[in-house]
Amino acid sequence: MTNESMMTPREIVSELDKYIVGQNAAKKAVAVALRNRWRRARVAEPLHSEIAPKNILMIGPTGVGKTEIARRLAKLTDAPFVKTEATKFTEVGYVGRNVESIIKDLMEAGMKLMRETKKKKVQQQAYDAAVERVLNLLVPPPKDVTDENGNPVKPEENAARRRFREDLRAGRLDEKTVEADVEAQGPTFNVLAPEGMDDMETQLQGLFEKMKQQNREKRRMPVKEVMELYTDEEASKLVDKNECTREAIENVENNGIVFIDEIDKIAKGSDVSSGGDVSREGVQRDLLPLIEGTTVRTKYGWVKTDHILFIASGAFHLSKPSDLVPELQGRLPIRVELASLTAEDFERILTATDCSLVKQYQALLAADGAEVTFTPDAIRHIARYAYEVNERTENIGARRLHTVMEKLLEEVSYEAGNKSSMTLEITADYVKDKLGELAADEDLSRYVL
Numbered sequence: 463m464t465n466e467s468m469m470t471p472r473e474i475v476s477e478l479d480k481y482i483v484g485q486n487a488a489k490k491a492v493a494v495a496l497r498n499r500w501r502r503a504r505v506a507e508p509l510h511s512e513i514a515p516k517n518i519l520m521i522g523p524t525g526v527g528k529t530e531i532a533r534r535l536a537k538l539t540d541a542p543f544v545k546t547e548a549t550k551f552t553e554v555g556y557v558g559r560n561v562e563s564i565i566k567d568l569m570e571a572g573m574k575l576m577r578e579t580k581k582k583k584v585q586q587q588a589y590d591a592a593v594e595r596v597l598n599l600l601v602p603p604p605k606d607v608t609d610e611n612g613n614p615v616k617p618e619e620n621a622a623r624r625r626f627r628e629d630l631r632a633g634r635l636d637e638k639t640v641e642a643d644v645e646a647q648g649p650t651f652n653v654l655a656p657e658g659m660d661d662m663e664t665q666l667q668g669l670f671e672k673m674k675q676q677n678r679e680k681r682r683m684p685v686k687e688v689m690e691l692y693t694d695e696e697a698s699k700l701v702d703k704n705e706c707t708r709e710a711i712e713n714v715e716n717n718g719i720v721f722i723d724e725i726d727k728i729a730k731g732s733d734v735s736s737g738g739d740v741s742r743e744g745v746q747r748d749l750l751p752l753i754e755g756t757t758v759r760t761k762y763g764w765v766k767t768d769h770i771l772f773i774a775s776g777a778f779h780l781s782k783p784s785d786l787v788p789e790l791q792g793r794l795p796i797r798v799e800l801a802s803l804t805a806e807d808f809e810r811i812l813t814a815t816d817c818s819l820v821k822q823y824q825a826l827l828a829a830d831g832a833e834v835t836f837t838p839d840a841i842r843h844i845a846r847y848a849y850e851v852n853e854r855t856e857n858i859g860a861r862r863l864h865t866v867m868e869k870l871l872e873e874v875s876y877e878a879g880n881k882s883s884m885t886l887e888i889t890a891d892y893v894k895d896k897l898g899e900l901a902a903d904e905d906l907s908r909y910v911l
Contacts (some may be wrong), residue, residue, distance in 0.1 A: 525859015
């Protein structure tokens with residue numbers, strides 16, 4: 463497949479089409495924003511530093527694909543990604559959570575991504591070292607040998623050790639139980655220091671992590687599990703922590719993606735009280751420096767936000783994008799509106815995407831030996847019922863399909879585990895029988911569907 467970083471906007475949209483139905487305008491916007499990063503990397507200074515990311519504001523009802531577009535985009539690019547909700551920053555009085563925590567969370571995601579990347583590069587070396595460690599648990603290691611001058615000499619390996627090594631690499635010893643020295647199981651400590659005491663938080667967190675690493679215990683485990691643990695430990699030893707941190711910061715600064723959901727909830731709508739306005743506008747002004755470009759201190763070092771891509775989204779039912787403070791509006795220059803889903807869109811969501819709902823339910827039930835098929839008419843009826851319930855009650859978009867499918871297959875899911883095998887064809891009549899009455903009764907559908 464084409465390297466993600468080299469993908470053209472058309473190729474990016476094509477990849478997004480595999481998971482998201484419709485919303486072409488939004489897909490094109492994020493595809494261009496992503497491609498612009500690749501273009502900027504090839505621009506020389508001083509223009510390189512001056513080119514700012516084209517941040518995006520997605521407008522549309524819930525369940526139409528806003529979050530999914532951002533999530534799939536991050537996976538597609540293998541970029542550090544964090545999703546947050548604007549309402550998190552208004553939960554506690556007028557203060558809420560510190561907005562800088564967004565960048566700290568993004569940096570954590572970036573470090574995790576970089577560690578995994580670095581570990582993959584040394585995987586073979588780590589595996590070889592893990593083999594030797596596990597081999598020492600199975601067969602006593604050869605004794606140290608010195609020559610006549612007292613210099614260490616590599617001891618000759620006996621036949622038993624060579625045979626065990628071959629069996630270990632071939633996986634023939636995976637189920638054998640050994641007593642291994644592993645990291646002790648214990649609670650994970652998350653330190654939350656008071657505002658303005660970031661140094662103390664970083665130091666305490668580092669102290670607890672170091673103590674956990676040093677605390678080891680003897681445990682009986684299958685060889686396969688020990689190999690996985692030891693391979694990971696050896697890979698961690700081989701990774702240069704300083705280099706990993708430096709590259710992670712660089713990756714976050716240039717390729718990081720922040721998705722801020724429910725930004726409409728912090729806009730000043732016409733129906734909100736003045737007390738809420740204070741909090742909402744305060745959060746907007748706190749977010750502004752992050753999006754404009756500032757430097758945030760994390761436990762891994764200082765992170766510049768100038769070239770991080772920010773994607774904001776909201777339904778804007780009770781407010782308008784113009785209700786945001788002007789400065790924030792200016793920092794979200796690209797606006798795309800996502801359309802409500804039609805019955806035809808629901809039909810495509812059920813069948814046309816790579817991981818469609820129908821495929822998911824078929825795979826789940828197949829685990830219990832149940833073979834379930836859907837006729838085209840059945841698919842159309844499911845889509846129509848979901849669409850009609852959305853129109854009459856609250857419009858929750860594609861999420862309505864999950865509720866409808868669960869109700870439709872409730873009995874099948876229950877019975878599948880009690881039989882060795884089951885074959886069922888879901889027809890239009892079957893759908894009408896299970897959902898028709900519920901969908902027709904507005905009161906019932908409001909509470910059940």
